[in-house]
Amino acid sequence: MPPHSAAPPAAGNDNTHVEPRMVGLPADAIPKMHAVARAIRDGAVPVAEALLGELLASTPEHPEALRLYGILHNRCNRPDDAKAVLQRALAQRPDDAQIHNDLGSALLGCGERESAFDSWRRACELAPTEPMPWYNLGRNLQLEGSTGPAVTALQHACTLAPDFLPARILLGDALAHLGRFDEASARYRDALRLHPACGDAWRGLANIKMRPLSDSDREQLSTQLRRADIAEPDRIAMGYALGKVCEDQARYPEAFAVLSEANARMRRMGAWNAATFRDYVSAVIAASEVLPEPLDPNLGSEAIFIVGLPRSGSTLFEQIIATHPQVEGASELSDLGDVLRDESLRRNQAFPRWVAEAGAQDWHRLGRDYLQRTARWRAQRPRFTDKMPENWLFTGVLRAMLPGATIIDTRRDPLEAAWSCFKQQFYRRPHFSCDLADIAAYLQDCARAMDHWQRIAPTRIRTCSYEALLVDPEPQIRELLAFCRLSFEAGCLEFHQSPRSVRTPSASQVRQPLRRDTSRVANYGALLDPLRQALQR
Structure with a gap:
């Protein structure tokens, strides 16, 4: 859901009363400003750009025209351009809440996280009765895992704009992540009464x-x-x-x-291509065969990666580890993939094609980059979890990039895991989970890669069975903590009582004691025979 920006009204051209934001514009420019707002709203980028070009040619520094150009740049994923024009607008109207609100989105797009939140908070101070700054503040607090403050901001947005569905939905999500399920249900049902x-x-x-x-x-x-x-x-x-x-x-x-x-x-x-992905996994495995010795074998010892197939118990294992007083549960972080993506852009080569060219200094630099991006997760505790499931693809190169990191590979009965993926909506497209044969192929690719890397680095990678945890929890939890170089804490046995935010679809399940009656596939009988056959290939 994209951040929202407040634009002038998109309808009505009565110029007998000039809106405060339009003061200083020629009378014939005001209808064009409304037309720009409509074009941005409707996604008509060329129309908006042409009209803004005309407006800025005649009034090059008008702050509202600049603000609209900033909104357009944000919508077109041009955050550097948006930041530049919005700062020009802000120089003229330093106490304009709407400009601060839009600048926050641009700053975040530029990677200036703290400055972005400063802008949204300033917008809330300047216009406490406007819903959009509160919504953007709450939305982005929620995205970065600051769920408690996100709830407060989103509650303000809902109070100020009761019919604004995105705020109600995000508030429901944030409450659910905190385990406040009755309140979350009420917010979702409020939304359903509207729509x-x-x-x-x-x-x-x-x-x-x-x-x-x-x-x-x-x-x-x-x-x-x-x-x-x-x-x-x-x-x-x-x-x-x-x-x-x-x-x-x-x-x-x-x-x-x-x-x-x-x-x-x-x-x-968006259809998944299993054959193309299989070739990609083979290339990733081959590229990680020969890597330079790390400059610092302990680099990344703060990190505990939890990887594997979605719906395999990864949230449960993270909840157990994150209950330990030395560990912050960061949930699903994009940072590892972002670091490797940025390196691919710098080298103008897709991962893993450039892996063979990277030396020890390169991997050390990339590891330091990841640790810098994730530093906020170590502000309170020295260790942290990164539970992005698809990070399994990068496990091979982690022994050069973050050689001190611990890697937990979560496994579940393949049939149960595959069916659970099929039942869960994933929003990234294309996604392997939309077809039973694709799920089976993805599961097999994941298993062959992780089995290979576990044989190479058995002291860094531990395969953890969801079913084994259900059968005999305490020994499994003791072994898990020991592998992560953590002392045993009895509180980890009571992981379901942890108040931490859980930002995955398993948020309600991990707040319950372990249950052994989680199997579902037997109920479907022959309907799942195609999946059974695909998993045996």
């Missing part, structure tokens, strides 16, 4: 997995899905939610049918 076919609200309710949806919810979902006038993303999200309630109510054929339909719709938005 009964709001897919994000149904997604939020379905993700509170320990609170099954009701018969009434199932009937309402079925009714909404029969409508012809709902947006495709809403239809897809409601399909996953209906699949969840059908499974909870033992309506297994119906659950399979609606989940298959939802996944088919997701796949049409």
Whole structure:
């Protein structure tokens, strides 16, 4: 969900009363400003740029024209340009809350995190009754894991703009991440009263997995899905939610049918290519075979990576480790992938093609970059977890980049893990989870890569079984902590009591004691035979 910017009204050209933001503009420029706002709103970038070019040619430093240009640059992913023009606007109107609000988005895009939050907070101070600065502040606090302060900001936004659905949904998400599930459910249901076919609200309710949806919810979902006038993303999200309630109510054929339909719709938005991905994994494995000896074998000892297939118990293992007083649970961080992406851009070569050219100094630099980007997660505790599942792809090069890091490879019964992925909506596209054969192929690629790297570096990589943890928790938890070079803490056995924010779909599950009755696939019988066959290939 992109950050929001406040633009002038997009309709109405009555110039008998000049809006305060338009003061200083010629009368014939005001309709053009409204036209720019409409063009930005509608995504008509060439129209907006042409009109702004005309406006800035005649009034080159008008702050509202500059602000609109900043909004357009932000929408077009040009944060450096947005920052430059918004700072020019701010020089003329230093107490303009809307400019501060838009500048925050530009600064964040430039990687200036602290300055971005300063801008949003300043906007909230200058215009405490305007909802958008509170929304942007709360949204970005939530994205970076500062869930408690995010709730406060989003509550302000909801109070000021009760009909603004994105604020209600994000507030529900933040409350769920804190374990405040009754409050989260209330926010999602508030959204549904405004928009009964709001897919994000149904997604939020379905993700509170320990609170099954009701018969009434199932009937309402079925009714909404029969409508012809709902947006495709809403239809897809409601399909996953209906699949969840059908499974909870033992309506297994119906659950399979609606989940298959939802996944088919997701796949049409971007199909996964299993053969191409298999070749990529083979290239990654080959590239990591020969790496230089690290300059500092302890670099990255602060980091505990938790990798593997989604829905394999990774959130549970992170919750256990993050309950330890020496560890901060950072959840799913993009930083490792971002570091390697930026290096690929610098070298003008895609990963892993440049790996063979990288020397020990390069890997040391990249490791230091990652540690600098993640430093805020060590402000209170010396160790931290990074639970981005797809970081398994980078496990091979970590022995050169962050040789001191600990890597936990989470595994679950393949059939259960694969079916759990199929039931969960993932928003990145294309995604392997939309087709049972693709899930099986992805699982096998992940396993072959991790098995290979575990043989090479058994002291750095530990394979952890979800089922083994359920059967005999304490010995497994003791061994896990010891592998992470952590002392045993009895509190880790009571991980479900931890108040930390959990920002994954498993947020409600890890706040419950361990349960052994998590198997679901037997209920589907022959419906899952194609998946069973694919996993055996």
